Amino acid sequence: MEISSLLNPNAVKLVNQASSKRRLFRDLGDVAENVYGLCAPHILDALLDRESLGPTGVGHGVALPHARIEEIDHVAAVFLKLEKPMDFDAVDRQPVDLVFALFAPQQAGVEHLKALALVSRTMRDTSICAKLRANHDPAILHAVLTEGPASQAA
Structure with a gap:
């Protein structure tokens, strides 16, 4: 599983x-x-x-909200970069500016967990987060998220 299979380039947005x-x-x-x-x-x-x-705020300015959805047949993702960090009740009490959401089918047990683990590993990578914070072009953000060894499941 790779992030590129979860995250459509059009699902990467900047939010003021x-x-x-x-x-x-x-x-x-x-x-x-x-x-x-x-x-x-x-x-x-x-x-x-x-x-x-x-709360799904995992710390270091990152939130990983996720949910199971009836009308979906595969795991899908949305990534939002917030220009102004917001309080998210994160575990470290720091505001969040990087939000990577996952949506999975109701019955997607292992697939959902693998996707969540992949996204979590990717968003724990401080160099990836630094690149995400340094860029404001959704196409570049998508490229950062989908390139490199962190984008592949172990």
Whole structure:
């Protein structure tokens, strides 16, 4: 599994500002609807439900929201770079500016976990995060996320 198989280039966006986690999740839903044909309100509800179990801010300015969605048949991703970091209740209490969301079918057990592990490994790489923070072009952001050894599952 590679990030390039999960993340459509059109699902990489810059966001000027998200006023709340709910607003950010709505933005994720809008991108997922436009790129993958998913239902934005379902995405919002699923992300809020998952977040109620515990925050998905993993630290170092990174959040990995994820949810299972009825109407999808494969794991899909959306990446948002926030120009203004926001409070996300992250484990290290630091604001988040890099958001990599995953959406998986209801029955995608192992596939969802492999995708989440791959994205987590990628976003723990400080050099990748530095490159993401240094660039503002969605095409370059997509290239950074999909290149290199971190993009391949072990």
